[in-house]
Each structure stands twice: as structure tokens, then as C-alpha cells.
Amino acid sequence: MSGPDELRNNGVVKNGEAKRETLREELATGERSTRNRVARSILDHGPSTVAELAGRLGLTQAAVRRHLDALVTDRIVEAREQRVYGTRTRGRPAKVFALTDCGRDAFDQSYDQLAADALRWIAETSGDAAVTAFARARMETRAGAYRAAVEAAEPGSRTEALAKALSADGYAATARSAPDPQQGEQLCQHHCPVAHVAEQYPQLCEAETEFFSSLLGTHVQRLATIAHGDGVCTTYIPRSGHTAPQTTPSASASTAGRNPA
Template identity: 85%
Template sequence: MTQQWRCEKRRSCGGVPQEELATGERSTRNRVARSILDHGPSTVADLAGRLGLTQAAVRRHLDALVSDDVVEARQQRVYGTRTRGRPARVFALTDCGRDAFDQSYDVLAVDALRWIEENAGGEAAVAAFARDRMEAQAEAYRRAVEAADPETRTEALAKALTADGYAATARNAPVGEQLCQHHCPVAHVAERYPQLCEAETEVFSRLLGTHVQRLATIAHGDGVCTTFIPKAAHRSGDRSAGGSGRTSTTGGPARAAETTKAAGAARTAKAAKISSQASASTAGRNPA
């Protein structure tokens, strides 16, 4: 599970008590975290002085922030001659805590892809970058899919995607399955550069051994990225050993020729029957 996905899970607002929202506890807690962001690692006394709170109130908010993995306690670094006694504890933001505040990673990624597009080969260069990025990311997905039974490969892929932060699930559909990704870490970038989504779809198709269809994407404004996998993807014996995807025919070319000849004879007999019935039904009628 990626660091980003862990942070988002821990920042879920679904479990915030109503009394906490009503009394402004969350707002004050955010002020404590923001003060640490603005001033760096801080002691309880530092925070109390800056925010006009009692040290007991600051400690209570810090305990909650530590529990949510937003801040962590450290020993204060001492430069120069150390005084007697235990060094004071300071509280600093964790990586998850920093991610809770505004970041410009999406802007940076879009700027980088725009530079590639304008200076290194246009849209084809962006597509090549997207494919190369996805190929490196897909190695773990390939291992998961190959280790699964044919009937559970979509589910195995969903679990591998979830471990990468995509919150994916697999569910049955009338003529196949749907792979649903409820989160997309690169949605804002993919909104500008859909080549990222296209490269991902190509990888899914190759991993599952069938043509897949992307029905919806978060980057396009949909609530969930949805990919349709036809039922044929899990039909045993539908792919040759060489991976060509062609249905094998028992008996070789001779058997195939016999099958074709029999099918032609059946079609001829059917046509003759229809013609005979048509002649009988029109016998004795006035052509006018």
C-alpha cells in the first residue's frame, strides 16, 4: 500500500464525531498542525504561546494528531552546549501530515508532461512516457495475475491495484466482469493527458489476455474508473500456447476443412428447404 493511500485512508472524515465538529475541535486541531507547518518542529509550550491555548489543550490535540499519523514526537535537537536534564520533546509533521496541506505535485507533473510534449516529440512522446511508466508499474500486477486461476484473474488484478492505492474491486457483469477503481492518484494529470489512462487500459488488456473496454474514468469526471472485461477472458482453452488468442482446433487442417465442408452442406440444404417451402406456399396463387 502506497504512502499516499495510507494517508488518505487515515484522513477519512467519515469517523469524525459530530460533537467534535460542533465544538470546533477539528478547526483547532488544524491550527495546531498548521502552526507546526509554518514554524517547524515545536514544543507544547511553543504551540500554546503561538495559538493562545493552554498546554493541556495543546497536548490533547497533539495526541489526536499523533494517532492520525499527522504529527510525530521527536527529541529536540540541541546545538552547542547541552544543558542538564532531558531534551524537550518537539512535534513535527509526518509525510502524511504534509500531504494534508496544499501540494503542487499535480502541477509539477502536468508541467513536466507539457515540456515533453513541446520539446521532446509531441503527443507521441507523452504516450511513450505513459507506456514506459505503466510497464514499470505493472510488473507487480503481472505476478499477481499469473499466480491466480483464470476465473479469478480480474479479482487478483483488483487486489494488486488496491495495494498501489487505486481502491479497486472486481464484480460480475451480465456478459463479463467490471474492474472498478474508486480512486486514481493521477486523476488531475490524466484529465489533461489521457495517454495515462490509455496506457493503463493497454496493460490491463495484455495482463488479462483479452480486449478490454474502458467505460468511465475519474479523470473524465466520472465517479469511478470502470473497465469492462468480457467473459471470454476466463474461458479455458480460448488461447493457444503461443498466446495468439486464436481458438485451437482439434485435428489440425484436415479436421478444419471437414468442418467447413459440413457447414457449407448444411447451409445448402437449408436454402433448398426454404426455396421448396416458398414454392409450395405460392402454388395456385394469382400473380396479380
């Protein structure tokens, strides 16, 4: 895992070998490390001019501009007109570079720990039932868009419609046929924004599974979760007239022997 001072690579995706070659070159020459320092300096000191960055980092202004161009392309920083307080002097205001929202998110932050601390406090002061109530309320606040997407879809396309709605929320979800297509489908979430917290508080996964069951109008079975080490969160959704399969020994330890829905 990257440290707190390291910028994650959230740049625009390039294709195949060209991307790998660029990355190898950046690592070999130290370009990426220096680019991280430029972004970190903006994070620490706020919107900065090229001259200010060059002075703080001991680089030439030409070098700073080169790194800024790359960071702008990757949508990590953006150019702005410098704010002037008081009487404005003659001439054009200097251009400053500031982190975008994407740029701030690219640095490791403590959101996961903050969420875990909050849930721990809820559990300690009000009990596990309160954590479950919170998890269900959290899903309910997101219910509107999911419900609208599912209800607008044809009955045979509702799992796919839910997958698209989840993807819009960052879950990178897909729908596919189960091993026996006649029996059901699988809803696969390839990313989970709350996986680190859900590892400690499985109520988040359970509330989500309950919500899927209610939304789709059928009993569903959570087969695997990212929070407990599986590569994908997988939910089995049976077709009408079929029941969910029994959990197998290879299924996630988080769901073995229980059906949270």
C-alpha cells in the same frame, strides 16, 4: 475543495453516528479549526515543543496538548526527542512534535500541478507522442508486481488478483461480474491518484487500459473514468470467446467512440 491552509480529514475512521457526532461537535466549538492551526504551525516552523506552539498560537499549553493528542491519534503528527546540537545540558531533552508523512500529505500540495506542467512541457517540446511514450513507460515501471499477482492466480481469478494489486497501490479496486456474467467481468477502480492530471492528459488512462489488455491477454474496453467525471473507472474484461460491448451513449465522454486498447 479545501484551501492550502486547511488540513484534510485523514484521521482514523470511526464508526457511524459516533464519528458524525464528534465532527459536529468539533465544527460547532471550533476544535477542528484550532487543530488545523496547530498542524499548520508545525508545517511552517518545523518540529515544535508544546511551549513553542502555545506561544505562537496564543493558546494554553493544556489546550495545545489536547489538540496534539488528537493529531497523534489521527497519525498527523508524532512525538520525537528534540535534537540537541553542541553540548547537551543536564536533564531530559524536550519533546517536540513533527508532522508525519501522512500529515504532510494532508495539506493541499502542488503535486498535480507539477505533474501537469511537466507533461505540458514534454508535449510542447517533443509532441504528444512523447507524452504517450511516457505514459506507457510509467505503467511499465509498475508492471512487475501486477504481472506477478496475475500470473500467480488461477485463470478465473486474474481480474480479482489485478484488483488486489491495484488496491495495494491506492486505487481501491474491485472485480465484479458484468451485467451478463457469462460474457465477462468489470474491473472497478474507485480511486485514481492521477485523476486531475489524466483529465488533461488522457494518454495516462489509455496506457493503463493497454497495459490491462496485455496483462490479462484479452481485448478490454474502458467504459468510464474518474478523470472525465464518472464516479468509478470501469474496465470491461470479456471472458474467453466473447467480445467487448459497444460503447453506449451513457458511457463516459472520454471513451465514447473509441477503444484505447
